[in-house]
Amino acid sequence: MDKNLKVIPVSSIFANCSYRVPIYQRNYAWGEMQIEQLIEDILGSINDPSKNYFLGNLIVNQTDINVYEVIDGQQRLTTLFLLENYLGIKFSQEALKFEARDKSNRTLTMLNKGDHDGLMEELSASEILNGYQVIDNYFKTKKIDKSELIKKLEKVFLVRVQVPQDIDLNHYFEIMNTRGEQLELHEIAKAKFLEVLDTKHDKKTAALIWDKCADMDSYIQMNFDPTVRNALFTNDWTSLKDNNNDFDSIKMYIQTAEDDNTAVPLIDILKEGKLRHTAGSKDELETERFESTISFPNFLLQVNAVIAKLAEEDATLDDKHFLNNLSWAWADAEKAKNFLYHMLKCRVLFDKNILKREYAKNYKEEGRWSLLRLEKYNDQRGAKPKYVGTFGDDDSQSNKQIRTLQSCLRITYTSPKTMHWISVVLTKLLADESCNMIKILEDYCITKIKKSEFEDSSGFGFERIVFTYLDYLLYKDGYSYLNKELIQPMRDDWHFQFRSSIEHFYPQHPVESEPWESDDLHGFGNLALITVSGNSKFSNVSPEGKISTFRKVIDQSLKLKIMSELVNLDDKKWTKQKASEHKEEMFKILKASING
Structure with a gap:
């Protein structure tokens, strides 16, 4: 093999070496779609234990003994750092560093130490925290066996490519980013x-x-x-x-x-x-x-x-x-x-x-x-x-409803390989451009809801479509409780955000109160879907504290907004009884949609 090429198991990529990301590289920018795709590639790649799987190339410039400047592949490398850190694989505090980016380095160091509580938001790199939270949420939602994935990492490889010592790195990097290495x-x-x-x-x-x-x-x-x-x-x-x-x-x-x-x-x-x-x-x-x-x-x-x-x-x-x-x-x-x-x-x-x-x-x-x-x-x-x-004026009810319904699907199925609703719509349109778009999309969602078996689910086992389609129904029809309108239909000040993190309204590890039993804690009435950054803010704050401090996070989900309004009733607290009644109310809305 060429001396400038080295095949390295992903499980050992950070062993006994350090990587430096130069200042001319952009910040870490991978989001949920890319991170989940990488994990899924690893999980699905080794059906035959006798075969190895290659994630691609890592192009570097060696600047010292076991010290490498990253020329190409830093997004994948940083994601692997976060993934291996999450899996508990130990490596040096110097394994990955960003040149002249103190927040990024501070965040990586604290994560590597396992000191998550010490990560103050204003002193941390939000993009790296978000990446770590995406991994955490994915493992919890999919119920992945960490030990099994660690074993798989030993059969997954990167090819570390050392560029020639006399190369003009700035020119090389420019070529990499404008022309690419090979034909797409x-x-x-x-x-x-x-x-x-x-x-x-x-x-x-x-x-x-x-x-x-x-x-x-x-x-x-x-x-x-x-x-x-x-x-x-x-x-x-x-x-x-x-x-x-x-x-x-x-x-x-x-x-x-x-x-x-x-x-x-x-x-x-x-x-x-x-x-x-x-x-x-x-x-x-x-x-x-x-x-x-x-x-x-x-x-x-x-x-x-x-x-x-x-x-x-x-x-x-x-x-x-x-x-x-x-x-x-x-x-x-x-x-x-x-x-x-x-x-x-x-x-x-x-x-x-x-x-x-x-x-x-x-x-x-x-x-x-x-x-x-x-x-x-x-x-x-x-x-x-x-x-x-497309369907009347931009602010017409039909256009708003279809736009909101499509955005519901867009934020639910973020990976392109799961966006089957698009080909369903295009196929119908090819046959008849005047087809009923709302019915096509609602039928698609309802099929997914039925398959999810949501009534028998718990905690992170609930599929995202259950939360997002419920929010669509609340948006479309509004919601009243005890003759009080809590959600106005078709409100103009609300839209779907990229939400993927299941949040417990009453926290899993309360600081100043007793923990709930599993059925109450992980029941649908105590859960909502929010953004990854919103989840990191909520942490173990009480429901009452969440309402008073994180209003913007509450407003991300219409279901969560209803939950916050229920807190203000009676004793001004979020109770097991309220969570149970809320679950039944929300399930009733979902089942009514399923039954037409």
Whole structure:
């Protein structure tokens, strides 16, 4: 083996060595989706104990004996540090350090010492604390055996790659972050599709469709040159023209656009690659306004699942075998054309009917849920895009309800491989764009609720959909108790946040009172779903203290808001009886929805 390559078990990656993350690297930024995916990869990778599993490369520059500067892979490495720390694997206090980031280093040191109580929020790195809390919540929710995972880590490996000693590290890092080390899998897939198409014009049409669909963070119409846009889409730009019902008809419309008397023929523009990442003038694009729910590779798997559903078959959304999942589609030219047509059609439907995050005006920093369709309007300078509510006005009851219902699913199924609701919706829309979106989504949620067997669950065994769909029902219908309205229906000041942490309202380890028995403590009436950061704030504070100190956390969950209102009744305390009655009330709401 090359002396610059070393294969290391993940269980020993921090043994007898130190890693330094240089200042030019960004902060730790992995969230719930990436962290859970890493754990699931480890858990699911070793079905055959005789085989090893590789998590990827860790690229380093050795600066001293057993001291390595991390060039690439720090997000994965930091997550492994948090995971192994959580599992109780011991290593040096110097195992991982961030250059010139005192909060990050202080947080890592305290976690390594096991001194969680000493982690004052204002003196700690919130992103690292959140990462640790995600791991803690995942293990509790999934009931994972720590000792079993520790054994698996001995069969999971990283390849530590030492860069040449004389390399310009700044230049190397810049290349790594702009070009990447190798072709992405979706780029390989694109080449496979183009390879089986017969004519040059087929290939160019396919490349055009592919490249425009690949930009997921703007509406597909605006990714096309104006000439092509007008050829492909209806006069108001909202849909593909009726005659664009297969790959060859789309190719014909693009050919017509080429033959127009434009300043530069479309084919020449394609040859020069000018359409790959641009779409007309800068002022007609809002490149940073919208953020897609899924990435382009995950969108390709959604299209694959839609085509499978149309054939009454199943297809996975798991990207572990990405190329194999799609390989049927480049078996011959006709299958490739069929897939490419559905890609474009699904992308139009996706942009119009699946929510995004929108960063504009008062929401430019934190973003908000957005369910808008693109339409054309004309001003003195010509045709421009405008964004209006997909199901009526943006603030209409239908649009608000569908947006909230989709955001319920979005924050529940955070991993792209679990977002089956998207392919369900797209399949229905392909058959009938006027389908009942609310019924489709509610039926999907109810199916999940039934499968969860929530009435027999306890504590961390409750699935997230039980909490999130209940909050949706409370949002939709409101809630009153003893003739007092506690939750107003369709309130404008509430929306779903990325909540994944099950919180005990009466704490598991109360400081100044007696602990509850298990059935009361872990019953649904004493639980709510909140954000990871909210969970770290709540800790072992009493219900009364939580209400007075953490109002913003309380307001994350409509169920939790009801619980806080119940505290203010009678003796101003949260009791076992109140928790039990609240459980029955909430179960009654869920069962009423299930029974229609």
